[in-house]
Amino acid sequence: MKHAYTWGAILAVVLASTAGDVLLSRAMKRVGDVGALWRRAGLLTVAGRILQRPSFLLGIFMMAAAFFSLLFALSWADVSLVAPASASLTFVANAVAAKVFLHERVDHRRWIAALLVAGGVVLLAA
Amino acid sequence: MTFRKYLVLAGVTLCAAIGDTLLARGMKQVGSVSLRGLPDIVFSILNPWVALGILFLLGFFAAYMTALSWADLTYVLPATSLGYVLLALIAKFFLHEQVTTARWLGIGLISAGVGFVTQGPALTRHPSHQDRPDAEPEPVGTRAEP
Numbered sequence: 481m482k483h484a485y486t487w488g489a490i491l492a493v494v495l496a497s498t499a500g501d502v503l504l505s506r507a508m509k510r511v512g513d514v515g516a517l518w519r520r521a522g523l524l525t526v527a528g529r530i531l532q533r534p535s536f537l538l539g540i541f542m543m544a545a546a547f548f549s550l551l552f553a554l555s556w557a558d559v560s561l562v563a564p565a566s567a568s569l570t571f572v573a574n575a576v577a578a579k580v581f582l583h584e585r586v587d588h589r590r591w592i593a594a595l596l597v598a599g600g601v602v603l604l605a606a
Numbered sequence: 607m608t609f610r611k612y613l614v615l616a617g618v619t620l621c622a623a624i625g626d627t628l629l630a631r632g633m634k635q636v637g638s639v640s641l642r643g644l645p646d647i648v649f650s651i652l653n654p655w656v657a658l659g660i661l662f663l664l665g666f667f668a669a670y671m672t673a674l675s676w677a678d679l680t681y682v683l684p685a686t687s688l689g690y691v692l693l694a695l696i697a698k699f700f701l702h703e704q705v706t707t708a709r710w711l712g713i714g715l716i717s718a719g720v721g722f723v724t725q726g727p728a729l730t731r732h733p734s735h736q737d738r739p740d741a742e743p744e745p746v747g748t749r750a751e752p
Binding site for chain 2: 491501502504508509511512513514515530537544548550554555558559561562563566567568570571574575578579582583584585586587589592593594595596597599600603
């Protein structure tokens with residue numbers, strides 16, 4: 481029962497944080513290079529541009545959902561299982577989501593990286 | 607990729623690992639939280655370890671947003687996954703959790719994934735990127751882009 485709770489919480493973390501990552505990435509790509517913008521227009525302009533993005537606010541909401549799911553999971557299981565398992569599965573889900581929703585060029589290097597991390601997750605859970 | 611950008615990626619890695627460790631330590635003190643005790647989880651931020659963990663995760667978030675502004679999601683995530691190696695070391699030496707051989711092997715595979723992804727370009731060039739005034743044309747990755 482404890483296992484079911486732990487993996488249920490991990491699944492919730494994966495779904496919420498994948499949605500959050502994709503939304504935040506989309507928002508930040510639209511804002512553009514933060515360092516360059518900061519040097520040119522100042523920190524307030526950077527903060528203003530970011531906060532104006534609806535996808536940023538929605539992304540934050542999804543990340544908050546993922547964060548509280550993570551807190552649940554951490555109170556039940558070891559951090560060296562929960563944190564890598566949820567974050568790495570999120571990474572695999574993200575590779576698919578980034579290709580589909582963000583049209584990122586996920587080349588063979590990135591797929592191999594995804595498979596290696598997926599294998600790593602299986603071993604971490606063993 | 608400039609040195610400054612690698613520093614931002616290092617910041618993402620370090621703050622995430624330290625933040626998670628502090629949260630884990632705090633949540634172990636708070637104890638098991640049930641789905642019915644939802645208010646308890648909100649009050650768990652009053653625990654000093656949890657509060658400090660959240661502070662580090664805020665630092666992580668700032669660095670992460672900065673990285674996402676000039677690199678792909680599928681580059682930033684694996685490039686910063688060396689944090690798991692750090693996480694296992696912290697878990698072993700500070701939280702005294704068991705890190706088995708299988709978990710060490712898993713950590714090794716994840717590290718290999720980091721090696722693969724950092725060989726490639728950091729950003730997918732869409733036509734719209736060139737039109738955007740904020741975009742800085744700059745070579746990324748250790749190899750030339752195709």
